[in-house]
Amino acid sequence: QELRFTVWTGNDAHLAMLNGIAEGFRESHPDVTVRFETIPAGDYTQKLTFQIAGGNPPDLGWMFEDSIPAFIAAGVVEDIGPALRETEGYDLDDFSGPAMDLWSDGDAVYGIPFSTSPFMVFYNKEMFEAAGLKDPLAMAEAGEWTMEAFRDAALKLTEANDAWGFEFKDGEGYDSRIMHAIMPPIRAYGGHAWQDGECGFDDPEAVEAVTMLHGMIFEDQSIVPPGEQGDFFSGSAAMTVNQISRASKMPEAGFEWGIAPLPTGPAGAAPIIGQAGISVFAQGDKKELATEFAAFMTNAENVAVMAQFFPPARASVLDSDAFIDANELIPAEQMAYVSDAIKQGSVLPSHENAPKILAAMKPRFDALFRADADVPATLAAVCAAIQDEL
Amino acid sequence: MTRLTVRNLTKSFGKLEVIRGIDLDVADGEFVVFVGPSGCGKSTLLRMISGLETISGGELWIGDRKVNEVQAAKRGLAMVFQSYALYPHLTVRQNMGFGLKVRKESVDEIERRVNEAARTLQLDKLLDRYPRELSGGQRQRVAIGRAIVGDPQVFLFDEPLSNLDAELRVHMRAEIAALHRRLGNTTIYVTHDQIEAMTLADRIVVLRDGRIEQVGTPKELYARPDNVFVAQFIGSPKMNVCPVEAIRSPLQRAGFSTGGATQAGLRPEHLRIVDEAEGILCGRVSISEYTGGGSLLHVEIEGAPVFLVENSGDDTPQPGDIVHLAFSASDLHLFDAEGRACDREPELA
Amino acid sequence: MTRLTVRNLTKSFGKLEVIRGIDLDVADGEFVVFVGPSGCGKSTLLRMISGLETISGGELWIGDRKVNEVQAAKRGLAMVFQSYALYPHLTVRQNMGFGLKVRKESVDEIERRVNEAARTLQLDKLLDRYPRELSGGQRQRVAIGRAIVGDPQVFLFDEPLSNLDAELRVHMRAEIAALHRRLGNTTIYVTHDQIEAMTLADRIVVLRDGRIEQVGTPKELYARPDNVFVAQFIGSPKMNVCPVEAIRSPLQRAGFSTGGATQAGLRPEHLRIVDEAEGILCGRVSISEYTGGGSLLHVEIEGAPVFLVENSGDDTPQPGDIVHLAFSASDLHLFDAEGRACDREPELA
């Protein structure tokens, strides 16, 4: 028998690891092979939908955090909760509560996060030294790594180096990564995107946070502005926000670097995590087998294996020294922050209408990211645009 | 048995009736030429015979087979087209052998017959050329060669010479005549050039507007046209036709009776320039066109349209000169109000 | 002052020399026709005169102005194209007024001149039609009308009649002649039809391969061609030419001296069918083509190529008949080995 498993990675190391896990599964199920199908991330949800609507669903698949609610709402992912609970030696409760929030509804479990990756600040040590600034990690330790400190650092970095102070995630903060750009400050200021069908972008906290970002971009000119390239990894920006998997890009970069937690704000620390889970599709004809494989893949042992690339959500693994030491690129003291962030972090806002909400938000945010934008008014417009979908 | 019989043949394109009931018998071995002005239906009629155009009404017999619904290729005829229609991507040899090949003749047989036809037409040396490498006359000959290899019962030609220059046309015309004499096939030939028709035909069919105006030998048509149309169509330059009224008194003076005729016709080559004494008609030369062997005079006769006069003498009148014209009674053609020729008793008697 | 003077004019397209040194004088009001086989450079020469083609070498004078480098529009000439080149999107009126309009003449003036030209050419009723709504002859007339409204000093025509059918060609030819007589402009006319040349020209220029073969009045060219080429080019059907050798003995018997000539030429219309006694040449009719007024005989004379003979008598010989041919001494053309005409003392004397 063959299980089709859609993933969005084409990375050889990732696939080797996945195939290794599949190989392990054959010990108990000798006649089962698992075929990992790569669908590029950009079109992943769309193609997956086509496969499902087209009557050709995979048995299992990776799911993005922002698309899972819609899939749950449409009833196309299987509730594997009961099966997991019955699985021997599978400790469902080992998964941290906040991490499971998105994937379960009461007792029903629609997916298991295999990657729970917090957003961290990557920074260029050399540029910090050139600007005569204290290392962010040290600031964090001292509790000084606040939004003000961040803004101040960015400005000084920009002035001291022939580079931007800060780059949004992958430079896509104005396009596909708007939420990654705005949510850390909004949360740090105590705001939220939406809750219970109510838009939060026009709350004072959010307005204040966005105003700060706007000021950094257009007054301080310390954040790479829209339409410009200021790639952190090629040394054109001093700081960026990203997930730790991006550390793999660092050896090429050729400068001293480090990672630090997100800066805190008036509302304290607000770590943010991005998630991806494994789901079993309701239309598949080998659902039981698929569920068994999902369980196998996310048992403690395999989660530890995957931890080399994907930060785990199992508390037991997170606390293990193995995890802390696992990443050869990141020193242990920095990994500790990662670990903390996973446990305390909350996922980015999601919604079953996420694609429409994002599409509705996008043009209003385009208007926001202009030098002469009226921040509160624009945010109000954002809320007006998305209210119907919430 | 390659008589060709046409009975009340009609053809309509949509509402437009193009052939309006043609009856015709072509004897075995006869060379019949269709002439007529452009658009009169010559090609359409020929194509109906060939099978390239469907028949709307009437009957078409080739030999004793009714062929109305027989496919073109199965009627046993061959056609030579105005543009020659040589396949540009095939050599002369392949062009000529094409029909045989389609009919699945053996390679040897094809070879034999192509060579034979090529010899007949002196195409031996050109067999491996492509049409584009041939001159107009050679193409024409290949087109004929292609027609004869199939050994057809009937040959059809649609203006085969109209793409050639004047010189070559005279030459190829003679060749076609020679070929017909040699092979003796029944032949139908379409042209709008009446000289070609005259020189080639056993019988000429004059068409007009989808109807036959007259059928006869070239001589009959030239000497005794049935009507004004044929009279003007056959002969070049064309017959001068004028109302009898305009020249009644000169005619009467000369003793020609005009009966009930309303129109009189005189061919340019039948008008002689004579002394005032002998002259029947008199007019002023408006243009005199020198043609080498002679000259063509445009003569203005009072009350009548301009007369063309062929003058082969060396003493060419100049424009402005007054000339006197004579002709013999037998050369005067008379037509009634409908344009039909009036019986000419003197000759019938 | 609209003489046209051409001095050693040459033209090359890249390496290809197309016009190889032409000298020519056209008098004021003269009608000069260029003839020659296809590709000989007639159009090119005309276009060089018009200014549409640049001049590679030599000089071109219109009146007493050297115009080698003068723009086409400023040379004061008008041209009628073979295709007529009527603008399909403009009415006849607009077509005729086009040149005046681009030269910014006043609307009234344009109106006046177009109407005048239209009257001259009987186009009054057609002024609001589009070219596609006109017959060939009418288009031709509009093309001429367009040329005359500009009141040019010189008219240029490039095969203006070659798109018309035979009948119409005869008619339009006469019209052009009449027009020229009326307006009297210097005119240069290109054609490859020698009958057209003969009937229209004051003088004919025979071109061959970019060079002038002969210049002269139609009569001169017909009666005294400078060389075989001109002899065969002028006259239709073309002159029979054969080696003197082949007919030396009959000629000598008849008392014609051939001098040092190697080729002899006889026009078909100058050969008469006579009794055996009078006959100079004797041959067998291979084809006899009836042409209404007479017939065209293909006569095979032993040792010589086939002779064409025009026979206007009514007693047409049949194929196979033996005929005897006679001609007068003045109609015998003699040429030397290079094809140049030999002086004929009898006539010079």
Added chain:
Amino acid sequence: MSQPQLATVKRICWMLSLVVVAIPFLFPFLWMISSGFKGPTEIFGEPSLIPRTWRWQNFVEVFEYQPFARQYFNSIYIACAVTVLTLLLSSLAGYALARMRFAGAALLMLFLMSALMVPEEVTIVPNFFLMKWLGVMDTHVPLILLPVFGPHGVMATFLMRQYFVALPKELEDAGKMDGLSRAGIWWKIALPMSRPALAAVAIITFLFSWNLFLEPLVFISSLENFTLPLALSNFTDPYGAPLWHLQLAATSLAVVPILIVYLIAQRQIIESFAMSGVKG
């Protein structure tokens, strides 16, 4: 200044202005090819047309990152299949519409022509379900069928018809007299004579298929079934951020061969466009 000198000056000005206009057409290609040799960091650095370091391994990585050779092949074979099928069907139908007098031909022509006015976007959704029903999702079948039978196929049919209408009819009549069947005439006479039109249709069809984007985007999901346009927009890291250096290297790889073919055949291409009825 004499006339020839004036002409020379005019010519030079003329050429210069053409060169200026040509820049926005040419520059993207130069830039693309040069960027294909740059490292990921250099692309964003100081712009220069000549790479500071030539990074040849981009072109190796292109093939490692995804089955690019396979995708390249997919595009080629799909485009070939579409082209051959389109030529075949459009010439058949175009021939019939131009040459055969059969009841309903005129109406049929109008009917088909209406397709020219309907963008593919309109019918893609039902076609999606049709393909699902046929069980050919994530195969190349839709990418072949839809161009052949969609508006583009109709356009090709129309072009072929226009050309056939203008072809001299006598050759076909000759074929008929020689005993060829209709199909024989079409295959042995009409087709060989319509090479310019076939070439023009082949070129537009090949390009059409080669550049097809929406259909593959909708119908293809697995990497090894991708066609080039999809593959090109798919040089992203696992999180969706573009890998510019690879993308541009791959783009060069996709564009350059076509350009070379075009350069070699450009005279014929222009001629066949000119000779075929493409001009309308």
Added chain:
Amino acid sequence: MASLNEPGTTVRAPRAPWLTLKRRETIEGWLFVSPTLIGFLIFFLGPLIAVVFYSLSEWNLLSQDTIFVGLANYEDALTQNPDFWQVIRNSVIFAAGLVPMNMALALALAMALARPFRGVVFFRTIFFAPVVTSAVAWAIVWKFLLQGDAGAVNQMLATVGIDGPNWLREPNWAMAAVIVTRVLKMVGLNMILYIAALQSIPRDYEEAARLEGASEWQIFRMVIWPLLAPTTLIIMVITTIGSFKVFDHIYLMTGGGPENGTLVLAFYIYQQAFEFFEIGYASALAMIMFVIVLALTVVQLILRQKGST
């Protein structure tokens, strides 16, 4: 043998067979068109009719729920949805910008390159090259060249002292940028069509006009341009339809942004259907698009009818 003289009465005269030449032709004709016709019915006409039905329902692709809603989708688009009118406006602006620019440039290039001269092949090649280049490649490259300060275009403008805008970030400039780059991509095709048309205009017309004293501009304006009218019309129809279909270019260059400034109908349909999976709504939009394109084409064809009589 007597009967031979009267063919109409011979015993051998067969009755007219059923398979007359005319019937044969009809059957063959339909056989020839049948592959195309059947494919057309299945893959084009059928789907087109289906779209009409889809457009009357609310249908989410993911959940596969279908509810018949009548004309609600149309109502929503035409009266409720503010984006819709912006999309229509964008499409119209896009077409209104692209079509004239494309045609003017194509004609200008064709006029320059219709007659042979040294280097003509080189230039024709350059102008046609983008046509044979994949739209994806073209969009990707231009997206790069048009970046804010770092992009090659602005760098070049900077050398002549112009401070270029942030092309793809400002709605109006973004629209201009997608139009211009699309024109650059496609103008070669129209150029070739115009060249073909120009070459088929007999030179006589031009020469006649020149002889009559017309200037180059007058020749173009009064002779060439009117003669090109049929070609111009065809090109206009094709280009207009094409401009409404543009999807990939915008998808890749701007994704419809910024501020929906380049969100055109084709892209919007795609988004509704394949990003939001709103099949019913997308189908209604598709029908609207169909009607618009149809109307434009008919208007243009009517203009042609008027122009030619």
